[in-house]
Amino acid sequence: MAAAEAAPGENLKINGQRLWDSLMEMAKIGPGIAGGNNRQTLTDDDAKGRALFQKWCEAEGLSMGLDQMGNMFARREGTDPDALPVYVGSHLDTQPTGGKYDGVLGVLGGLEIIRTLNQLGIKTKHPIVVTNWTNEEGTRYAPPMLASGVFAGIHTQDWAYELADAEGKTFGDELKRIGWRGDEEVGARKMHAFFELHIEQGPILEAEDVDIGVVTHGQGLRWIECKVTGKESHTGSTPMPMRKNAGRGLAQITELVHEIAMAHQPNAVGAIGHIDVYPNSRNIIPGQVVFTIDFRSHVLDVLNAMVSRVEAEAPRLCAALGVDFESKVVGSFDPPAFDEGCVAAVRNAAERLGYSHRDIVSGAGHDACWINKVAPTSMIMCPCVDGLSHNEAEEITPEWAEKGANVLFHAVVDTAEIVA
Numbered sequence: 001m002a003a004a005e006a007a008p009g010e011n012l013k014i015n016g017q018r019l020w021d022s023l024m025e026m027a028k029i030g031p032g033i034a035g036g037n038n039r040q041t042l043t044d045d046d047a048k049g050r051a052l053f054q055k056w057c058e059a060e061g062l063s064m065g066l067d068q069m070g071n072m073f074a075r076r077e078g079t080d081p082d083a084l085p086v087y088v089g090s091h092l093d094t095q096p097t098g099g100k101y102d103g104v105l106g107v108l109g110g111l112e113i114i115r116t117l118n119q120l121g122i123k124t125k126h127p128i129v130v131t132n133w134t135n136e137e138g139t140r141y142a143p144p145m146l147a148s149g150v151f152a153g154i155h156t157q158d159w160a161y162e163l164a165d166a167e168g169k170t171f172g173d174e175l176k177r178i179g180w181r182g183d184e185e186v187g188a189r190k191m192h193a194f195f196e197l198h199i200e201q202g203p204i205l206e207a208e209d210v211d212i213g214v215v216t217h218g219q220g221l222r223w224i225e226c227k228v229t230g231k232e233s234h235t236g237s238t239p240m241p242m243r244k245n246a247g248r249g250l251a252q253i254t255e256l257v258h259e260i261a262m263a264h265q266p267n268a269v270g271a272i273g274h275i276d277v278y279p280n281s282r283n284i285i286p287g288q289v290v291f292t293i294d295f296r297s298h299v300l301d302v303l304n305a306m307v308s309r310v311e312a313e314a315p316r317l318c319a320a321l322g323v324d325f326e327s328k329v330v331g332s333f334d335p336p337a338f339d340e341g342c343v344a345a346v347r348n349a350a351e352r353l354g355y356s357h358r359d360i361v362s363g364a365g366h367d368a369c370w371i372n373k374v375a376p377t378s379m380i381m382c383p384c385v386d387g388l389s390h391n392e393a394e395e396i397t398p399e400w401a402e403k404g405a406n407v408l409f410h411a412v413v414d415t416a417e418i419v420a
Ligand code: HGY
Pocket: 136, 137, 138, 144, 145, 363, 364, 365, 366
């Protein structure tokens, strides 16, 4: 019996070596101090990374759009100019001690799809647009997924422009300074679908020896910025009963956050990653501590219960210590459920390619979580070594990158419809 006719594009594969070489080339920009990256948003290194991405896109004949939040849109024309484009991408900005693949794999995986289509001379009905979303990480400017959030109508552009970093530099000024503020209205673009390839940033896929994560849902997130205020005084001459030590508030709330998350296992997580101590002098009792609680769960009721409990108990803990407590939510999104049609496109692609795969909930937040509100969206995940991410030792294998990009490729071209 003749082999079943391959469906259009069934044997399509990306060039894994070319993708890996591009990942390594991009990793040279904004190097970290331990083999990873520090290419934080709106820094000169971010500008250099953007310029390299633009150069690669122009070499493939793509037209580059740039909106007023610095989101980059590299477009490959389809045969039907009226068809809404299929978008594919992620982010090029990194954590201060970030890895080489978080976000970057999704942007350069999208570019690799274009390179392969051009090389094979394949046309698609729908245009394809490779995207770099500004400030996904939310480290320098909270909240995370800022520019995709403005694009999805979650935040206003004016509010985003006024966000200030630790040195008081505003997002709007820095975007203009690095020369990447475009004229295009943010969110005006309409999408046929959006796909994001991302490393798992957790241990499940590697532990189960599974190549592909078919992402059905994401966790919801709450970032609560807390300020505990005591009184600076001499660590040597101030009698213990007279002290108003803001550091003790931080210590007790750190334990409270851990206890609250542990009370909601197996799906909740909680920690404090950002801490500023004032005046941070060895012989001054901390007068003020500012820190951010990061709670996550894919169950909305659990997420809300964790926030309610810390907002009820933290003030009481601090009052007992003789220090003041105040807080505000600085980042928030509810658990997203991705589009079933796009999730099926990812699952079918993994099946067709013969890759091991499993449904998975994303532990990290992604631009896809916001784009999911304005277009059919889903994600593909590949394993990462020891599940480690947001650490310069973040690592993946070329094979994982290639398989993830192949699934992305098939999901995108199936949705963009190859014109034989
Ligand atoms: O915080 C997050 O989940 C994302 O990595 N910015």
